[in-house]
Amino acid sequence: MNTNTIKENKTPKKKLETMKISGAEAIIHCLLAEGVDLIYGYPGGAIMPVYDELYKFQDKLTHILTRHEQGATHAAQGYARVSGKVGVAMATSGPGATNLVTGLADAQIDSTPMVCITGQVGSHLLGSDAFQETDIVGISTPVTKWNYQITKASEIPEILAKAFYIAKSGRPGPVLIDITKDAQFDTFDFTYEKCTGVRSYKPVPKPNKNAISEAAKLINEAKKPMIVFGQGVILGEAESELKQLVEKAGIPAAWTILGVAAMDSEHPLNVGMVGMHGNYAPNVLTNECDLLIAIGMRFDDRVTGNLETYAKQAKVIHFEIDPAEINKNVMSDIAVLGNSKETLQLILPLINENNHDEWHNEFKKRYEIEYNEVIKNDIKPTKEGLTMGEVIEEINIASKNSAVIVTDVGQHQMIACRYAKFNQTKSNITSGGLGTMGFALPAAIGAKQGAMDREVVAIIGDGGYQMTIQELGVIFQHKIPVKIVVLNNDHLGMVRQWQELFFERRYASTVMVNPDFVKIAEGYHIEAKRLSERKDLKATIQEMMASKEPYFLEVKVEKEDNVFPMIPTGASVSDIRLK
Amino acid sequence: MEKNRYTVSVYSENNVGLLNRISGIFLKRHINIESLNVSKSEIENVSKFTVVIFTDHETARKIVGQIEKQIEVIKAYFHLDDETIYQESVLFKIDSSLLFDERNIQNIIKDCNATIVTVSRDFFVLAKTGRKFEVDEMYDQLKPFGIMQFVRSGRIAVTKAEMPISVLLAEFKENK
Numbered sequence: 001m002n003t004n005t006i007k008e009n010k011t012p013k014k015k016l017e018t019m020k021i022s023g024a025e026a027i028i029h030c031l032l033a034e035g036v037d038l039i040y041g042y043p044g045g046a047i048m049p050v051y052d053e054l055y056k057f058q059d060k061l062t063h064i065l066t067r068h069e070q071g072a073t074h075a076a077q078g079y080a081r082v083s084g085k086v087g088v089a090m091a092t093s094g095p096g097a098t099n100l101v102t103g104l105a106d107a108q109i110d111s112t113p114m115v116c117i118t119g120q121v122g123s124h125l126l127g128s129d130a131f132q133e134t135d136i137v138g139i140s141t142p143v144t145k146w147n148y149q150i151t152k153a154s155e156i157p158e159i160l161a162k163a164f165y166i167a168k169s170g171r172p173g174p175v176l177i178d179i180t181k182d183a184q185f186d187t188f189d190f191t192y193e194k195c196t197g198v199r200s201y202k203p204v205p206k207p208n209k210n211a212i213s214e215a216a217k218l219i220n221e222a223k224k225p226m227i228v229f230g231q232g233v234i235l236g237e238a239e240s241e242l243k244q245l246v247e248k249a250g251i252p253a254a255w256t257i258l259g260v261a262a263m264d265s266e267h268p269l270n271v272g273m274v275g276m277h278g279n280y281a282p283n284v285l286t287n288e289c290d291l292l293i294a295i296g297m298r299f300d301d302r303v304t305g306n307l308e309t310y311a312k313q314a315k316v317i318h319f320e321i322d323p324a325e326i327n328k329n330v331m332s333d334i335a336v337l338g339n340s341k342e343t344l345q346l347i348l349p350l351i352n353e354n355n356h357d358e359w360h361n362e363f364k365k366r367y368e369i370e371y372n373e374v375i376k377n378d379i380k381p382t383k384e385g386l387t388m389g390e391v392i393e394e395i396n397i398a399s400k401n402s403a404v405i406v407t408d409v410g411q412h413q414m415i416a417c418r419y420a421k422f423n424q425t426k427s428n429i430t431s432g433g434l435g436t437m438g439f440a441l442p443a444a445i446g447a448k449q450g451a452m453d454r455e456v457v458a459i460i461g462d463g464g465y466q467m468t469i470q471e472l473g474v475i476f477q478h479k480i481p482v483k484i485v486v487l488n489n490d491h492l493g494m495v496r497q498w499q500e501l502f503f504e505r506r507y508a509s510t511v512m513v514n515p516d517f518v519k520i521a522e523g524y525h526i527e528a529k530r531l532s533e534r535k536d537l538k539a540t541i542q543e544m545m546a547s548k549e550p551y552f553l554e555v556k557v558e559k560e561d562n563v564f565p566m567i568p569t570g571a572s573v574s575d576i577r578l579k
Numbered sequence: 580m581e582k583n584r585y586t587v588s589v590y591s592e593n594n595v596g597l598l599n600r601i602s603g604i605f606l607k608r609h610i611n612i613e614s615l616n617v618s619k620s621e622i623e624n625v626s627k628f629t630v631v632i633f634t635d636h637e638t639a640r641k642i643v644g645q646i647e648k649q650i651e652v653i654k655a656y657f658h659l660d661d662e663t664i665y666q667e668s669v670l671f672k673i674d675s676s677l678l679f680d681e682r683n684i685q686n687i688i689k690d691c692n693a694t695i696v697t698v699s700r701d702f703f704v705l706a707k708t709g710r711k712f713e714v715d716e717m718y719d720q721l722k723p724f725g726i727m728q729f730v731r732s733g734r735i736a737v738t739k740a741e742m743p744i745s746v747l748l749a750e751f752k753e754n755k
Contacts, residue, residue, distance in 0.1 A: 137596055138596075138599060141596065141599050141600050141603055142600075142603045142606075142607060145650065146650045146651075147596070148596070149595070149596070166650055198650060199592070199653075199748065200591065200592050200650065200651050200652060200653040201650045201651075202750075322648065323644060323647070323648075324641070324644035324645050324647070324648045326644075327640075328641055328644070
């Protein structure tokens with residue numbers, strides 16, 4: 001009987017022989033079928049068949065050669081974060097694949113949809129320590145939402161369809177598909193069908209009506225409610241629903257750094273940033289509110305400070321798509337599972353119109369305190385040296401709050417997140433969870449290519465800039481008109497700040513002797529300027545923003561400024577220090 | 580928090596790499612796996628992992644949440660010992676001469692309800708299925724005579740409560 005089956009199967013295959021294509025070509029067709037027109041990557045031995053096909057399909061699919069595979073992942077992330085689409089990065093086996101790991105981990109912790117494709121040695125060589133062989137599926141398992149090794153060409157369509165579906169659906173994340181070289185060469189009958197579901201995977205939990213009505217009851221009864229929203233609002237495209245909730249119930253709303261752009265920075269009920277370097281009012285009042293409404297955020301330790309003393313007086317409602325986040329760090333009284341847009345739409349009709357002016361005044365009062373103690377000195381300094389804050393403020397003015405701001409990691413990131421203003425969603429691109437130095441420059445490339453009509457400004461410290469500085473080559477080669485602002489304090493500023501505050505000023509390895517950044521940019525034929533005096537700040541920023549070309553600006557800022565407010569590690573959010 | 584022994588049961592697709600993904604979840608939290616068994620389950624094409632860990636309730640709950648989140652995992656549960664029926668199997672390889680020279684060994688075999696799997700000129704093999712303490716007891720009794728080889732399987736367990744995987748799979752299908 002078996003023999004018969006095999007014979008039967010063979011017959012139709014022969015008929016379709018003319019439609020046979022190679023695995024490598026199939027990969028391109030899969031990408032095109034998923035609507036991909038731009039990928040980032042770096043070629044090498046084990047992925048060469050795919051690059052050969054990319055050459056043939058270059059009119060349909062643009063490949064950007066980053067200068068390092070890590071850059072490819074961050075560019076794909078930047079692209080995904082501004083466009084909402086899946087970013088794609090490609091690399092060869094071995095070192096090419098391992099260089100993707102940081103970007104995968106970053107995308108995993110920040111829920112960024114990304115598909116990475118790696119070449120692998122031929123399947124007959126697997127496990128033989130062949131040239132450039134590494135177990136990337138094993139290595140990437142903890143930092144991917146899903147991964148898979150393809151060893152047969154015929155698996156390609158189904159697995160790639162699944163990869164895109166998994167990367168984008170539910171709580172997004174990175175997927176890595178490793179494809180052996182023989183699977184790229186082998187031919188098979190190609191057909192493509194988009195994936196619409198995976199048996200064991202339930203991306204979006206169904207909202208529970210009872211939870212919704214109980215949550216509404218708590219919101220309607222609360223005297224001192226406070227919203228903390230995160231990236232889940234942006235990923236769920238629930239910006240308008242969030243605004244309606246905030247306005248209808250009159251609830252002050254604070255944000256995490258990944259959530260910031262979900263709500264207009266100038267909205268009267270926007271009360272700022274929570275967390276370690278967040279605003280004074282929302283941090284202190286987290287421990288005074290009677291109801292904490294968390295929407296699409298995951299109570300990261302940088303947000304909560306000491307959990308033992310976090311919002312203990314308050315009831316907690318947690319709107320969340322990922323059931324594993326419920327009661328992970330903070331116990332919630334009501335968990336509203338589901339896509340944020342759907343759950344907020346369901347709850348809105350149950351919410352009474354209300355205002356909490358007196359309670360909102362508590363935020364305003366504390367904002368005044370923070371303004372006088374911190375903000376004024378940051379954005380309108382009277383001391384001699386330039387501050388990071390005043391640079392950001394000038395960018396706000398020049399861009400009318402409409403730019404995409406891409407930041408790296410450290411002091412400049414916290415300052416940028418604190419002071420950058422946004423009037424559009426998907427605008428704050430930063431490495432939040434992983435804190436990946438080197439993220440910003442390549443991410444800015446991706447962000448610009450994901451939103452060509454928008455102004456993209458990368459704000460980077462002198463440390464992180466030098467981790468992926470080679471991506472200037474991409475900006476030069478493809479004339480990608482991003483604005484690069486390096487806030488140079490000649491230090492690894494955030495670590496230096498901690499050394500000053502918590503390690504008795506033992507500045508171990510935090511002083512940077514920096515090269516001439518302007519000359520480096522000029523070496524890549526990028527227009528470049530250095531700024532060190534306040535009198536030139538406004539005009540230079542305006543010149544930069546008006547430029548249609550890539551533009552590099554180094555700002556020499558005060559070397560030993562600290563970022564405040566600050567919640568020291570292990571302290572309570574309400575013990576936030578203003579100095 | 581009070582620590583207990585938990586049996587984590589995971590129903591999943593049968594895919595290469597899933598074991599690595601699941602064990603990584605324990606590794607990330609520095610949790611030692613006391614025993615691990617992977618087998619087919621009552622549902623066709625669905626595998627079942629049975630993992631025993633010693634931890635507190637909160638950690639067990641969060642680990643199960645993270646496991647369940649994996650794409651190829653259908654459902655994961657965790658149970659205390661008294662909520663499950665569980666067994667382990669062991670094999671002892673012992674020098675054949677002892678079977679005749681040491682009368683006591685025959686008594687141990689009888690008392691422990693062990694079975695003789697095979698006897699050859701040089702060695703014989705005993706099998707025993709039971710709870711860990713029963714197996715340990717037998718081990719302690721045999722040890723003085725010399726054990727050539729010993730191996731214990733991972734815990735296998737069924738729960739007293741229902742695990743409605745078929746229903747879940749039907750639901751998944753509807754969601755498609």
